[in-house]
Amino acid sequence: MKKLKRSGRLVDMTYYLLQHPHEVISLSLFSERYHSAKSSISEDLVIVKEIFEEEGYGSLLTIPGASGGVTFIPRMNNQDAADLVERLKKQLSDPERILPGGYLYMMDLLGNPRLMNEIGRLFASVLADKEIDAVLTVATKGIPLAYAVGHFLDVPVRIVRRDLRVMEGSMVSINYVSGSSKRVQTMTLARRSLAPGARVFVIDDFMKAGGTLKGMVDLLKEFEANLVAVGVLTESVGVEERLIDDYISITRLSEMNIRERTIQVDAGNVLEKVKESQT
Amino acid sequence: MKKLKRSGRLVDMTYYLLQHPHEVISLSLFSERYHSAKSSISEDLVIVKEIFEEEGYGSLLTIPGASGGVTFIPRMNNQDAADLVERLKKQLSDPERILPGGYLYMMDLLGNPRLMNEIGRLFASVLADKEIDAVLTVATKGIPLAYAVGHFLDVPVRIVRRDLRVMEGSMVSINYVSGSSKRVQTMTLARRSLAPGARVFVIDDFMKAGGTLKGMVDLLKEFEANLVAVGVLTESVGVEERLIDDYISITRLSEMNIRERTIQVDAGNVLEKVKESQT
Numbered sequence: 001m002k003k004l005k006r007s008g009r010l011v012d013m014t015y016y017l018l019q020h021p022h023e024v025i026s027l028s029l030f031s032e033r034y035h036s037a038k039s040s041i042s043e044d045l046v047i048v049k050e051i052f053e054e055e056g057y058g059s060l061l062t063i064p065g066a067s068g069g070v071t072f073i074p075r076m077n078n079q080d081a082a083d084l085v086e087r088l089k090k091q092l093s094d095p096e097r098i099l100p101g102g103y104l105y106m107m108d109l110l111g112n113p114r115l116m117n118e119i120g121r122l123f124a125s126v127l128a129d130k131e132i133d134a135v136l137t138v139a140t141k142g143i144p145l146a147y148a149v150g151h152f153l154d155v156p157v158r159i160v161r162r163d164l165r166v167m168e169g170s171m172v173s174i175n176y177v178s179g180s181s182k183r184v185q186t187m188t189l190a191r192r193s194l195a196p197g198a199r200v201f202v203i204d205d206f207m208k209a210g211g212t213l214k215g216m217v218d219l220l221k222e223f224e225a226n227l228v229a230v231g232v233l234t235e236s237v238g239v240e241e242r243l244i245d246d247y248i249s250i251t252r253l254s255e256m257n258i259r260e261r262t263i264q265v266d267a268g269n270v271l272e273k274v275k276e277s278q279t
Numbered sequence: 280m281k282k283l284k285r286s287g288r289l290v291d292m293t294y295y296l297l298q299h300p301h302e303v304i305s306l307s308l309f310s311e312r313y314h315s316a317k318s319s320i321s322e323d324l325v326i327v328k329e330i331f332e333e334e335g336y337g338s339l340l341t342i343p344g345a346s347g348g349v350t351f352i353p354r355m356n357n358q359d360a361a362d363l364v365e366r367l368k369k370q371l372s373d374p375e376r377i378l379p380g381g382y383l384y385m386m387d388l389l390g391n392p393r394l395m396n397e398i399g400r401l402f403a404s405v406l407a408d409k410e411i412d413a414v415l416t417v418a419t420k421g422i423p424l425a426y427a428v429g430h431f432l433d434v435p436v437r438i439v440r441r442d443l444r445v446m447e448g449s450m451v452s453i454n455y456v457s458g459s460s461k462r463v464q465t466m467t468l469a470r471r472s473l474a475p476g477a478r479v480f481v482i483d484d485f486m487k488a489g490g491t492l493k494g495m496v497d498l499l500k501e502f503e504a505n506l507v508a509v510g511v512l513t514e515s516v517g518v519e520e521r522l523i524d525d526y527i528s529i530t531r532l533s534e535m536n537i538r539e540r541t542i543q544v545d546a547g548n549v550l551e552k553v554k555e556s557q558t
Contacts, residue, residue, distance in 0.1 A: 001334070002333075004330075006286065007285065007286065007289055007326045008326060008329070008330050010286055010289045010290050010293075011289050011290075011293045011326060011327050011330040011331070012330050012334060014289075014290045014293040014294055015293055015297065015330075015331075015334075015336060018294065018297055019393070019396075047286045047287060047290060048290050050287070051283075051287050051290040051291050051294075052290070052294075054281075055280070055291060055294075057294055099447070099448060105447060105448060107438075107447055107469060107472070108435075108471075111435040111436045111437060111438070111472075112435055112436075113426050113429040113430040113433075113434075113435070113436060114298070114430065114433065116426065117298075117430065139418060139419040140418040140419060140422070140438060140440065143419070143422045143423070143426075144422070144426050144436070147392050147395065147422075147423050147426055150392040151392040151393065151396065154392075154393065155392075156387075156390040156391055156392070157390045157391075157392060157423070158390060159386075159390070159419060161419065163442070168378070168384060168386055169378060169384060190386060192387075193386070193390075
């Protein structure tokens with residue numbers, strides 16, 4: 001790269017930091033990249049840090065000194081989090097979304113990459129200070145959420161399958177009981193997906209009784225992996241017996257009357273979790 | 280937002296543009312956001328444009344004048360594209376990846392969100408000047424690729440399912456013949472997934488004979504949607520009869536000897552496509 005002035009460095013540095021969340025980047029890397037003194041780089045980073053933190057894009061952790069570095073931790077501030085939840089509440093409250101069996105049509109939202117990234121940033125903000133090695137989800141609808149969170153935390157995504165037609169070498173399967181339908185089902189994860197001791201965030205799009213999520217949590221034990229937290233885009237209330245107690249939810253399906261086609265969607269607990277994570 | 284100096288504007292503007300690829304952003308938006316004259320905003324954009332284009336992050340199309348605006352088109356330059364393909368070739372050439380049936384274990388790569396984003400940017404670069412309304416893939420392994428491309432093109436992702444346990448309202452199903460196994464299978468897509476006339480990019484992780492991709496292309500006809508292009512992460516050569524002729528491939532599995540556990544992976548045709556897209 002050619003020698004850049006401050007203005008050029010700021011543009012490139014912002015781009016670079018956004019591509020490398022949660023990674024320690026040495027001042028030397030930037031200093032060599034821009035043929036600039038570390039003191040100049042440090043001054044640049046003060047400017048980037050101020051904007052990122054004021055606008056709630058995330059925090060910039062700087063380790064001062066010649067051997068220092070910087071890490072970009074994506075976050076979302078309270079206001080943006082509240083706005084995002086409000087937008088989702090409105091979109092999910094459309095009675096047209098009511099599907100047989102008390103489910104909600106959400107594929108249009110789940111199919112929107114930009115929205116997935118916003119939700120991923122919200123989860124990553126709550127999880128910013130936890131040590132996480134992988135995001136686990138179950139095919140199919142949890143996948144876009146898992147990748148969005150995985151991107152902002154810079155950790156891999158592992159996908160549990162409900163079929164057995166999988167070509168991934170040796171597999172680990174468990175049976176689980178779907179909380180709502182009470183049916184016994186099977187879930188499978190490739191043996192090489194998770195190392196023993198891995199710290200895992202488990203995510204899915206929708207939770208009724210929590211049977212599927214409970215299955216994933218149980219599956220972690222087979223890998224000697226550890227659960228860090230559970231997240232869902234929408235939880236459904238009014239469930240007799242919830243199999244998962246502690247979770248982060250973005251929205252909450254409080255009421256759904258299939259006959260009268262009425263629906264009420266509220267905020268989940270994520271806004272409290274965002275506040276907690278900032279203290 | 281408070282009034283910012285140029286340095287602060289450049290950081291925020293870079294952040295904003297990266298979150299809004301392929302979107303026309305008016306100068307007024309930036310002018311109001313930063314309480315700055317449009318002439319200053321225009322000068323800022325010249326700086327951003329120079330860095331983005333020199334570093335191959337993408338192009339910044341500017342519409343001059345008071346009612347003007349700017350659009351960020353993510354791209355990847357030849358050198359970065361070649362580096363990415365080279366890295367994938369090396370990683371895929373590991374004989375440990377050989378699975379029964381002539382398949383390749385790729386879940387570790389597909390599970391890496393940053394790598395998916397790089398590949399997504401590469402596809403988006405080739406497709407930058409095409410009009411595309413949606414990215415279509417089939418569950419499960421094509422999904423992360425589809426979202427990465429969808430993000431950079433700013434279009435929704437639609438997911439074809441091979442099971443029928445799907446709660447998405449009215450569904451359209453077709454039967455197709457898997458090219459390699461010659462078995463008849465079913466694929467399904469929710470009726471409300473694609474509007475008539477939609478221009479669609481179809482993507483999957485792996486192509487042998489191309490039966491699954493051909494199925495998706497046929498499915499488009501049921502929706503009166505139009506195929507723009509087909510993309511795969513890896514194509515397998517030595518297939519007797521290929522059902523898909525025209526496609527973009529990132530890598531090519533040229534040889535695999537299961538008995539001797541040897542494997543050869545080459546570059547696909549994507550590097551030629553990147554060059555074509557720049558002329």
